[in-house]
Amino acid sequence: MTKLNSNNLLLSVLPDDDVLSQCIHCGMCLATCPTYELTKLERSSPRGRLKMIKSVARGEMKISKIFAEEMNFCLDCQACETACPAGVKYGSIVEAARVVIEESGYGKLVSRFLKYIALKIIIPNKSLLKSTARLLRFYQRSGLQKFLHKSGIFKMMAPKLAEIDKLSPSVSSKFSDNHLEEKIPSAVPTKYKTAFLTGCLMNVMFDEINNDTIDVLKALNCDIFIPKNQVCCGSLNEHNGDFETAKSLAKKNIDAFGQSDYDFLITNSSGCSAFMKEYGHILKDDPEYSGKAKIFSSKVKDIMEFLADVDIEKKLNTMNDSVTYHDACHHVHTQKIFSEPRKVLQSIPELSFNELEESTWCCGSAGIYNITHYDDSMKLLERKMNNIMKTDSKIVLAANPGCISQLKYGAKKFHVDVEIMHPVSFIKKSLNANK
């Protein structure tokens, strides 16, 4: 059979032996791994997974159901990368292993089908994504969703799906790219020439956060460029092992943003900023795009990172709130953004800023993990909500749309009386507080 050959071909996706040999299995990652904490099994730990991947890559072990399950059980939160003194790039290794699993047919059929529809068809196509969102908006607003839940029909037919349905954020009444102007010039001469990524899900689900981000940039007298032909950043494809679509989306964005001259490419979703900073790396072998991609990536700034570097402090007004801050994995672990948001928030006069215990632990959202691994995700969410309760804060700030939806759902499910906000929305409130 050709299986062996195709396996060998498949395995070439995995990093080479030098990269895989970097892990010295010292175990420093164990204390920070949410899935190891859940099972206490080595195979659910970063070093266990790396050992398995290394064995598969060396042809000493076959790809198996357990192997596939463990790679997909991983949240890809990359907390282990932060903890790893040896500097093992665990995230990219696991993502490569997922490609191998998908291609070898060990992924779950239903989730593979859904992933295929979502990642290959809907997300890369902006108008299709918007149509889908409109359909979902109709479902959410027509009363159909409410009826299905209230009547108990949903619970009876598919109890888990009913819960998952509640997880999906409400579709915004407007889509950002429909109403935001392509060019918003500053009224006064400006230091900050920015461009802005409206995002795919941010565009249709979190229009308000996009508006708040634009308002904050305006208050700082930024030039803002929002190209109409921009597309999804491609991170969801990358994380799920679809490298080709991710690359093609990256190229489209490089072209779209390349039409104008800007110094900072701002995003308000940590997953997008994390991945767009990698464009230079993923396109390094592309003769046409390698140079452009490198420049593109060097300009990407997460909004919280940007705000920590600009003169915003004097413009912030008193806020008598008590807030806590949840670190999105793609901020703290992937981009090592930790002190920046704290610096900005702590400069708000009178604000009571309460550190969250285990603030850098994943909330369980992790892309579509809360759908594919609902029960495990809820255990992590419960832990997160318990820690939130201990801070006695009224507002929880989180800089990623996935975390925001998950935490909102958690507040409802575990009856925690807190408001969940994007920090940029809170900053906007502070900027406007005296008006």
Place this chain on the structure above:
Amino acid sequence: MPCLNNHVKEKIKSIVGAKNFLDSVEDKLCYSYDATALYNQMPEAVVFPDDGEQISKILKLANEELFNIVPRGSGTGLSGGSIPVENSLVVVMTRWNKILEIDDRNLTATVQPGVITGQLQKEVEKLGLFYPPDPGSLNVCTIGGNVANNAGGLRGLKYGVTKNYVLGTEMILPNGELLKTGGKNYKDTAGYNLRDFIVGSEGTLGVITKILLKLIPVPSKFITLIAYFDKLSDSAKAVADIISAHITPSMLEFLDNTTINCVEDFTNIGLPRNADAILLIEVDGRGSAVDEDAEAIKKILKRDGASFVHSAESEGEASKLKSARRSAFSALARKRPTTILEDATVPRSELPVMIEKVMQASRKFDVTFGNFGHAGDGNLHPTCLTDERDNAEINRALKAFDFIFNEAIKLGGTITGEHGTGLSKKEFLELAVGIPAVDMMKKIKLSIDENNILNPGKIFSISPRCEGSLPSSRDQIKDYVS
């Protein structure tokens, strides 16, 4: 033909329940290692026992069916103590993670063996109490593993090692009986001191199921100092001078230039990349005595040629420095994929000579070393940066360690200060402790474990039975790689 066949596996499954029994190839692979370089071997199966009765039954069955038992905590050991041997069942104790009691009238803690050392410390510190032993892996390693290996740590200089804090143990013996030793009495001279004998027995005598620990009041004041040196020998002299000035810091750590750079690559906290060595020092206690000690140390550091001396300005800064030091071993893996870490220890006065011997070994055998360690108590961590895929180089590395161990012993030192003998140093045990001592150890072992089922081949070899394919001595590794 392994004695742990499917028939026996079924019996084990019926003891612990199917959910606590693993024997997939993936699981066996994931329990084939600990943090020790070069050694690994798959077990036949892995179990997570729920209670003492299950452990007792498993040990009896092991004696009947003649398979080996390898107890395991988090698997962060550095001498191969929890690496499976041939025909073995790994007994994982990480789910035994309850702190059963903190007695603040007697200042003791009763814990299950799977409690994470760092978590115990946090809990007792909430009550103003202190559990000093702090191995580098304290956020991951278990108390059970610490007791089994008599683990040390950064604070060993002033506070001693794990054995100084174990008041009592409960352990299931190979015949299935429960052995209780010690108790809450600070003084106890009834019979042989079995308790201290269990500490450091590396899982060769029984499976530890409960531990009674001594706690002390937490010191009220800490001062953490860091000093940079342009010359490594100056730093070694400063260490000797601090000790001979009759000051006992709680921590007196040394990092050489290679280690400094790897740690800085990981932490980005601004360590001096050009310094030949740094010393990280902490003094603790109460009131003005702490300040006086810190001042005296600063004077010595400057007199001995430190180019820069700084005291941490906040608890946060101090804790960053200490965490950075704890990452040293793993951070060295940034240079090369295999880091062979040893813990040769010498009387403190011989430290400068020993550091020189490590550098000599590096030159003589053409291998790279990162050197760091607990300078204050003479416990060095010469770490060979190499690549297990390069047989010739591994061979030279092993020869370099031969040299280092022999030199340490010549200086009146020992082959292991805090990691245990395990697999990686058993070849040197006779040299370190003498033939009568090893003979006595073997006799004791066989009188407790007549079939040699508990972690056989660790510390010393008794018989070749079922240690077969594992490269269990350095000679065998040399044969194996050459």
